[in-house]
Structures are given as structure tokens and as C-alpha cells.
């Protein structure tokens with residue numbers, strides 16, 4: 001089963017939930033798809049001993065063949081090409097590697113070269129097969145790195161995908177293969193606002209989902225009321241406490257400190273199995 005853990009906004013405790021769930025399972029695969037800021041390994045502490053570059057293809061203009069007709073730059077919706085009187089400028093960071101410019105070039109003047117955009121790293125810890133992706137500094141396209149990570153999914157295992165925060169393309173690319181999605185939120189007006197956006201996304205993708213309320217007790221009951229009205233299951237509440245905050249700040253997983261959490265995350269997994277079977 002593939003379970004993704006997402007949140008409409010950053011800082012809600014998404015990685016706390018994802019890592020504790022994985023550790024409570026014992027054997028699992030954990031893939032941190034928050035490639036701009038992967039931090040799950042702070043809690044899991046896998047020794048990373050495999051590294052793989054992620055590359056994308058970008059166009060390279062054959063100046064012997066090009067007649068500077070401009071058809072490629074007219075076609076490119078991402079403004080990754082600009083044709084000037086005797087040159088074609090390529091802006092690699094804007095290119096989405098769609099291949100369209102090659103199709104429209106009447107001179108067959110477009111070749112391809114590979115450009116590194118990030119990497120995938122792997123390690124194993126406590127029975128968890130761990131992967132994370134790292135987007136190179138200055139790169140803006142997370143999707144190729146997330147796609148490279150998703151190729152590592154082992155369908156024979158329970159897989160936890162830690163999604164990037166927000167509701168944009170990288171989140172959709174991460175969660176679209178999930179059997180179930182956990183939306184982590186906090187009981188505040190900001191949490192509710194972003195939860196509603198995240199709910200729209202998972203409903204649109206038709207993925208079964210439930211909510212975990214982190215830092216329960218800090219705000220109001222609006223998230224509870226919203227979930228009741230929308231018939232969204234609240235599958236766990238993690239109370240705000242000094243102890244959990246202290247463990248988080250030290251990079252210590254809740255389940256490794258207190259067996260009560262082990263059981264609670266085990267119950268969350270059982271509940272998800274039931275929801276998926278429905």
C-alpha cells in the first residue's frame with residue numbers, strides 16, 4: 001500500500017507524522033519527496049550510501065543547420081528559447097524538456113544534452129528502505145527529481161511518501177500514485193484555510209484521505225467542525241505538549257521515545273487499511 005503524507009502548508013508536522021508512521025510499521029519503504037527541503041532523515045537517521053544523479057534533457061542548437069526562423073521560440077510556452085538575428089539562446093532553467101521545439105524545427109537543428117538537476121540518495125535503517133531527493137541549488141523544477149524518486153517505489157512493501165508542502169505540481173506529482181493520503185494540519189485558521197485547499201486536491205485526484213490534527217489544543221475547533229461537516233475522518237490527534245516539541249527539536253521520533261506512540265501510529269495504519277478496503 002502506498003500512503004502519502006501531505007499538508008496544505010509547511011510546518012504542520014507532516015514529516016513528524018510520516019516518519020513516526022514508517023517507524024511504527026517496522027518494515028517499510030520511506031521516500032522523502034520534499035526535494036527542496038528534505039528533512040525526514042533527521043528523524044530516521046539512515047546512513048546514505050547510494051547516490052544517483054538526476055538529469056533532464058535540454059535542447060542544444062546545431063548552428064550549422066539553424067536558419068534562425070524563430071519557430072522553436074514561438075512554440076515554447078515556457079520562454080526557454082529566444083531567437084536573435086544570428087543566435088538561438090537557450091535558458092535551461094526554464095526548459096521543461098517537452099521536446100516540442102524539436103518537432104517544429106524545419107531544419108532538424110535541435111539536438112539534446114543532459115543537464116543535472118538534482119540527486120537521489122538511499123540508505124537502510126531499522127528495516128526502512130529510505131530514499132530522498134535533493135534539488136540542486138538554483139534549480140526550480142522539482143518534478144524530475146520526484147519522478148526519479150517514484151521509480152524507486154517497491155509495490156511489495158508498504159510505502160510512505162512524504163510530500164512537499166502546499167498544493168502545487170510537486171505535491172500532485174507525489175501523491176497521485178497513493179492508495180491513501182494523510183493530510184496533516186493544525187487547529188488554527190491558517191491550518192484550516194490550507195487544509196481546505198489540500199482537500200480540494202485529493203478529492204480532485206479521487207484519493208481516499210483522512211486528517212491528522214497536530215498540535216491539538218493550540219487553536220480552536222474549526223478544523224473539527226469542518227471535518228465533521230465534510231465527513232472527513234480525523235484519524236489521529238497529536239496533542240500540543242512541551243515533551244513532543246522538545247523531541248521534535250532534537251530530531252527524535254515520538255515512537256522511539258514512548259511505546260504509547262508506537263501503538264497509536266499502529267492504530268492509524270490499521271484505520272487506513274480499513275478505509276482503503278471500503
Ligand code: SF4
Pocket residue numbers: 061065066067068069070071072073083088104105106107108109110
Ligand atoms: S526552429 Fe530550428 S531552424 Fe528555426 S530557429 Fe529554431 S532551431 Fe533554428
Ligand code: SF4
Pocket residue numbers: 059075076077078079080081094095096097098099100101102
Ligand atoms: S523542450 Fe519544450 S520547454 Fe524545452 S525549450 Fe523545447 S519547447 Fe521549450
